[in-house]
Amino acid sequence: MKFVSTRGGEKVTGAQAIVRGLSANGGLFVPEKFPQVSAEELEGLLEADYAERAAHILGKYLDEYDRDGLLSACRSAYAKFDGGDPAPLVRIDDGVYMLELWHGPTLAFKDMALTLLPYLLRKGCDICGVKEQILILTATSGDTGKAALEGFKDADGVKITVFYPSDGVSKMQKLQMCTQDGANVNVVAVKGNFDDCQNAVKEIFSNPDCAAKLKEKNYILSSANSINFGRLAPQIAYYFSAYLDLVSAGQIPMGEEIDFTVPTGNFGNILAAYYAKQMGLPVRRLHCASNSNNVLTEFIATGVYDLHREFIKTTSPSMDILVSSNLERLIFELSGRDYKLTASRMKDLKTGGKYAISAGELEKLQETFDGGYADEESCVEAMYDVFIDAGYVMDTHTGCAMKVAVDWFEKHKKDETNMVIVSTANPYKFPQDVLYAVTGNDVKDSFKGVKRLHAATAMAVPKCLKELKDKPARFTKTCDGKKLFDEVLEFIK
Ligand SMILES: *Cc1c(COP(=O)(O)O)cnc(C)c1O
Numbered sequence: 174m175k176f177v178s179t180r181g182g183e184k185v186t187g188a189q190a191i192v193r194g195l196s197a198n199g200g201l202f203v204p205e206k207f208p209q210v211s212a213e214e215l216e217g218l219l220e221a222d223y224a225e226r227a228a229h230i231l232g233k234y235l236d237e238y239d240r241d242g243l244l245s246a247c248r249s250a251y252a253k254f255d256g257g258d259p260a261p262l263v264r265i266d267d268g269v270y271m272l273e274l275w276h277g278p279t280l281a282f283k284d285m286a287l288t289l290l291p292y293l294l295r296k297g298c299d300i301c302g303v304k305e306q307i308l309i310l311t312a313t314s315g316d317t318g319k320a321a322l323e324g325f326k327d328a329d330g331v332k333i334t335v336f337y338p339s340d341g342v343s344k345m346q347k348l349q350m351c352t353q354d355g356a357n358v359n360v361v362a363v364k365g366n367f368d369d370c371q372n373a374v375k376e377i378f379s380n381p382d383c384a385a386k387l388k389e390k391n392y393i394l395s396s397a398n399s400i401n402f403g404r405l406a407p408q409i410a411y412y413f414s415a416y417l418d419l420v421s422a423g424q425i426p427m428g429e430e431i432d433f434t435v436p437t438g439n440f441g442n443i444l445a446a447y448y449a450k451q452m453g454l455p456v457r458r459l460h461c462a463s464n465s466n467n468v469l470t471e472f473i474a475t476g477v478y479d480l481h482r483e484f485i486k487t488t489s490p491s492m493d494i495l496v497s498s499n500l501e502r503l504i505f506e507l508s509g510r511d512y513k514l515t516a517s518r519m520k521d522l523k524t525g526g527k528y529a530i531s532a533g534e535l536e537k538l539q540e541t542f543d544g545g546y547a548d549e550e551s552c553v554e555a556m557y558d559v560f561i562d563a564g565y566v567m568d569t570h571t572g573c574a575m576k577v578a579v580d581w582f583e584k585h586k587k588d589e590t591n592m593v594i595v596s597t598a599n600p601y602k603f604p605q606d607v608l609y610a611v612t613g614n615d616v617k618d619s620f621k622g623v624k625r626l627h628a629a630t631a632m633a634v635p636k637c638l639k640e641l642k643d644k645p646a647r648f649t650k651t652c653d654g655k656k657l658f659d660e661v662l663e664f665i666k
Pocket of ligand 1: 281282283316317399436437438439440441442443491492570571597598
């Protein structure tokens with residue numbers, strides 16, 4: 174299988190797409206066509222465990238990677254998850270399920286891909302004959318950074334620097350990153366919000382001078398951000414797995430369509446659901462859930478993507494994003510895979526902060542996608558209601574998705590389609606906000622929040638969070654967005 178850039182000009186293999194991360198002209202790598210999964214294949218996967226299902230889906234895209242290698246990599250990646258099943262489905266009401274993707278080492282769904290990416294990258298380098306060391310630069314809205322650090326710490330031939338917005342991550346997220354161990358890791362705060370941080374990192378990737386300077390020092394750049402196809406591919410697998418679990422449990426007959434609601438920031442998670450649908454998974458609608466930074470809600474309703482709006486800091490920081498990078502892959506598909514049009518829209522976004530798709534494309538978009546959002550108050554209410562009615566505790570990002578799903582149920586009372594809500598973080602990652610939602614109590618300190626949340630819900634506290642309390646911070650630097658590359662050079666000196 175070959176991969177092409179959304180902005181044209183290049184055709185590469187899967188291994189190259191993963192090693193490079195982003196194409197030379199700034200486009201994102203997408204498969205030349207969507208591999209199909211037949212009904213018989215789905216039947217065959219019913220008995221398979223999660224690692225087997227994931228290896229099967231990955232193998233469809235990464236045909237130069239050997240199957241046994243993929244399977245054993247999936248086995249060891251998902252053995253790092255608590256509780257056996259890395260992506261369990263939990264029923265919270267008739268026809269309503271939570272797909273919990275936060276049982277990995279850093280307690281957020283990013284682990285689903287980032288426990289596997291080091292293998293995909295290392296093997297990709299072997300396949301491509303890359304001799305240089307790899308330097309991973311990643312911008313994070315909080316959860317990617319920790320998951321990438323944990324995935325790549327002490328990996329041979331790899332160094333990693335994570336940049337996070339100085340005023341854009343939760344205290345727990347910051348603590349998780351700044352206490353990271355490993356000899357090959359670096360963590361730096363960047364002044365501003367996530368978009369500033371992501372833009373500064375993208376700047377390095379698209380600057381040939383930076384690449385040349387790194388090459389001199391025997392490094393090539395790669396990214397662990399969700400624009401990397403190696404992040405996207407493992408995410409497709411859990412949509413298949415959730416579907417198969419519903420069939421196995423006798424909740425739906427094979428072939429019946431279901432809906433997913435996905436809390437969305439950079440559009441990576443929900444794009445993986447769209448890819449699963451394109452591959453033949455019986456999916457009816459995808460509900461794209463945002464917080465108050467509802468640029469995607471507006472885009473899905475109107476076809477206009479407009480950045481002229483205030484950036485709002487919310488209690489779901491991993492969704493505080495205005496420039497959703499992976500949306501480029503979707504508008505590329507909607508345009509009928511028109512490279513030139515996609516490139517010109519991305520240019521319009523960069524220069525004028527805005528682009529619009531055509532009426533025909535909007536219609537295509539709305540055939541599959543709905544958009545909705547939760548403001549702070551309605552997120553809290555959704556979390557509270559489910560806790561009271563079903564005894565289920567969810568984090569703030571999942572709370573936004575819950576609110577959007579509830580709005581859909583209220584508008585479509587006769588809809589019998591099963592709904593799977595994608596749950597993206599362990600509630601203890603955002604202890605004060607979750608505590609407030611379920612009890613109305615405000616506490617100033619995160620660890621006090623953890624204690625009280627445990628008292629209120631009896632939910633088990635993850636060991637890695639308990640340990641954080643006494644771990645010293647190793648990384649305390651803050652830098653200006655314009656100085657990022659200096660920081661990188663300093664680190665690899
Ligand atoms: C990253 C993240 C999201 C957003 O996922 P995208 O792939 O960026 O859309 C939602 N919730 C949590 C907890 C996350 O860490």
